[in-house]
Amino acid sequence: MEQTSIAAEAPKGQTLYERALRSLPGGNSRSTLFVAPHPPYAARGDGCEIVDVDGHRVIDLQNNYTALIHGHAFGPVVQAAAAALAEGSAFGLPTSSEIELAECLAGRVGWAEQWRFANSGTEAVMMAVRAARAATGRDGLLRFANCYHGSWDAVVRRGSHGVPAAAQRDVLTMALGDGEAFVAALDEHEERLAAVLLDLMPNRAGLQPLPASFVELVREQTARRGIALVIDEVITFRLAPGGLQSLYGVEGDLIALGKMIGGGFPVGAVGGRAAFMDVFDPRRPDAVAHGGTFSANPVTMRAGLAALQAFQLADIQRINALGDRLREGLRERGWSVTGQGSLLQIGSQDPTALWWRLYEAGVLIAGNGLVCISTPMDEQVIERVLGAFERVGAAVR
Ligand SMILES: Cc1ncc(COP(=O)(O)O)c(C=O)c1O
Structure with a gap:
């Protein structure tokens, strides 16, 4: 160079x-x-x-x-992005590239049949929680302390400068890994919880894989109580073709991805079971609003596909x-x-x-x-x- x-x-x-x-x-x-x-x-x-x-x-x-x-x-990504760019960087119409990337991700995360793209992991987490809230008809979100999920108001550290307390009114923050406290919190708040947000190896909490027993407990308890399990694999998806969740053998209801799936371009993706992802279907009168001027732009989609195909x-x-x-x-x-x-x-x-x-x-x-x-x-x-x-x-x- x-x-x-x-x-x-x-x-x-x-x-x-x-x-x-x-x-x-x-x-x-x-x-x-x-x-x-x-x-x-x-x-x-x-x-x-x-x-x-x-x-x-x-x-x-x-x-x-x-x-x-x-x-x-990386050659294949440079070529894919340049070829897409030469044909137009973004359109006011959907393109086949988003179908291909959605199919590729669905092939890697078997239980996540449907996908929506965004421009950052922050947005992916936000849309996953919104989908969970819409699908369950509840507002509450349970998350774990010291876990970073992007810069959306609801998931930043409580008391963060510039974030009103009201933005976290429906957010419960629990100690990571404390199964007893987790079950007690669900007993108390079950009726109002839409989702539990989980990163299986949180970077800001020391990058230690969570004990399998805790992950299994979270899955079993959320499933039993009709609470959506949102897995944040924005960082950890690179660890296996189906992400870290596939190594645990635990399936979520919704998954938030970002970073590596865009081949180096801005990206976020929320995937999940049709029962949850259906809320985004604009043919529904009560569809969840999700736009994004550059969401699913073909340059990102093609670069992401090239990166994943070579991974x-x-x-x-x-x-x-x-x-x-x-x-x-x-x-x-x-x-x-x-x-x-x-x-x-x-x-x-x-x-x-x-x-x-x-x-x-x-x-x-x-x-x-x-x-x-x-x-x-x-x-x-x-x-x-x-x-x-x-x-x-x-x-x-
Ligand atoms: C686990 C996790 N979730 C979400 C995000 C947010 O992603 P982005 O920076 O693309 O908004 C990050 C970013 O580092 C992350 O590490």
Whole structure:
């Protein structure tokens, strides 16, 4: 990759960051990317590496928060997106591409016969909960503490600045993994609960797979009481052709997807059993409202299809094994690391210091230590990553 310096375009003596501060609060558009004092700006990516505007090259273990299963500029995705774009990027009519992606996802998640597309995982979660509310005729939502489900008012941390308490009036937040408290809450609130929202390996709660017994309890209790089980696999879908839920052997009623299924383009999808998804059918007089000017646009749909077609069982198993190798190598070197398969989280006493030292040593991770493997990686890349961890040393463990 040729090196570049976009910073040179800033007025003389001004850094790109200083220029950005004038038009973007804090210098960028995503709070989740912030690393103090401010993150560098990316210039371009190719395979599993990216180069920033100062020409510094790093192995990308962050992959746009796990979305880029094939890394950057993956040939089949570039070709599929370019071909779709050449025929028109979005239409005021549906296209065959959304049928194909829906069929592909239904083939992977057998119980989710029907799908609707959106532009982010946030929207997918929101529409899944709305479908559950419409189908059950109840308003209540039970979710688990410290689990991130996007930036929709109802599911952000209680007390979040700018979110009125009223937005969470019908939301019950429970401790994750406490089966007894969960059953007691259902006993008390069963009549008003539309849905339980569950992430099987929540990133912000430490990226540990939930105990199978707890997942089975949640499924059994929700089914018995007519409460919808909404599984959020926005991050974990990459772990198996049918997502992490298929490895548990537990079926939900609705599933929210995003990130990897768009091939690197903005995407969200809600899928589920026809009994729940029917609420979106616009032929119904009481249909649930769901639009989105760019929902199911053919560029995203075709890119997503190309990404999924190149992400079959053997590919998934290969990067899951690379993830196991990285986890093992990090543990051997004294790091604390969680996760499963191609998803890992590295613990540190000082995550910001770890982030910067690794970045300087040539590896990009997420601010909270979340990392993932992409298909362009191989054993040599993992060895290079382990070498970088050795260089940053024990001081930031
Ligand atoms: C588990 C989970 N659900 C939902 C979302 C929201 O997805 P998006 O950022 O595309 O809105 C995320 C984003 O990180 C997520 O990790």
